[in-house]
Amino acid sequence: MTLRFSKMHGAGNDFVVIDATRAPFVPDARLLRRLTDRRYGVGCDQVLVVEAPGQPDVDFDYRIFNADGSEVGQCGNGARCLAVFVRAQGLSTKDHLRVRTQTRVLELEHLSDGQVRANLGAPMFAPEQVPIALGMPYAVDLPDFGAVAFDALSMGNPHAVIRVDDVDQAPVTILGPALQALPVFPQSVNVGFLQVTAPDAGRLRVFERGAGETLACGSGACAAAVAGQRRGWFGPSVQLTVPGGTLRVDWAGGDAPVWLTGPVETVFQGELL
The missing domain is CATH 3.10.310.10 (Diaminopimelate Epimerase; Chain A, domain 1)
Structure with missing residues (x-):
């Protein structure tokens, strides 16, 4: 099966971005290694997957996979790339988007100068929110x-x-x-x-x-x-x-x-x- 993708970067932080709104993407470890490997594959820091929204309050679901196969809940530069990707793929014409990750909802905005800004939500500082098993000061x-x-x-x-x-x-x-x-x-x-x-x-x-x-x-x-x-x-x-x-x-x-x-x-x- 042929897998179509875009290679993108935000300030050098590079990604393989995949549209899973039209066909499902199964992120098995072997495929992720091939996508992230810079010698034997495409090469990137992370693989980004755009999915149809699971809830009506967002435009897309957004999954982030590391080279080691782990899935994480946040990637700010990846989110900014996602905003450009969905427009280039004809998935959205909006200047403002809402996307859901594993941990939170992000707001993305296309700016007039071609840059993209992302609302990554409020920071959290409580040790159990980080999480970290230490008392302050760290x-x-x-x-x-x-x-x-x-x-x-x-x-x-x-x-x-x-x-x-x-x-x-x-x-x-x-x-x-x-x-x-x-x-x-x-x-x-x-x-x-x-x-x-x-x-x-x-x-x-x-x-x-x-x-x-x-x-x-x-x-x-x-x-x-x-x-x-x-x-x-x-x-x-x-x-x-x-x-x-x-x-x-x-x-x-x-x-x-x-x-x-x-x-x-x-x-x-x-x-x-």
């Missing part, structure tokens, strides 16, 4: 690193944010998986390394669950901006430079939703035989 002792302090929150998926002096020198690929393996994170965790450069700007690298370090992480950018604002490092609007480009995060604080804005590009369309 810190753990790790071999070779000593005490590691971080902020933790959920953007529909769990995040730990560590402030660093120089993101280029941060031990992302060592400390990231070390934190993910800790039992205090029962659902693992996305680990962000944040360098604050100004009250409205910063640099960020993220080691994601099930994907490793990516060129951008939309929910990770939101988590970093929110953590920074709560710490007094940032104001309500932040430009975050990630390895793949620049993302803007806006948050009014409290129970207000977090908005993620950035570019989307369709790289190519293809068929997997």
Whole structure:
């Protein structure tokens, strides 16, 4: 059976996007490995699946699969790509969309400059919401690193944010998986390394669950901006430079939703035989 797909990216965070509104998509582990593998398959950080809405209050259901086959509840850059995908596929002409993930409903908006912004919902901070089995302030002792302090929150998926002096020198690929393996994170965790450069700007690298370090992480950018604002490092609007480009995060604080804005590009369309 031929599987049609689009290869897309948001600030370098790349995806294989599949339309399952017309024909079902069965996300078995072998197929997901083939889609995500950069040498023997198509290659991407995550596979996004667009489905017909299961409830009348949304336009589409939206599923997100990691390279290791796990399904997750949030992907901000993927959601922005989804908005462009459904328009290109003739599935919707709306400028505003509502899509349901595994954990929450997202609002997506096409902007006049071609960028897409996504309402990722309000951040959650209670330990059971993250989830994390630690009391605040959050810190753990790790071999070779000593005490590691971080902020933790959920953007529909769990995040730990560590402030660093120089993101280029941060031990992302060592400390990231070390934190993910800790039992205090029962659902693992996305680990962000944040360098604050100004009250409205910063640099960020993220080691994601099930994907490793990516060129951008939309929910990770939101988590970093929110953590920074709560710490007094940032104001309500932040430009975050990630390895793949620049993302803007806006948050009014409290129970207000977090908005993620950035570019989307369709790289190519293809068929997997």
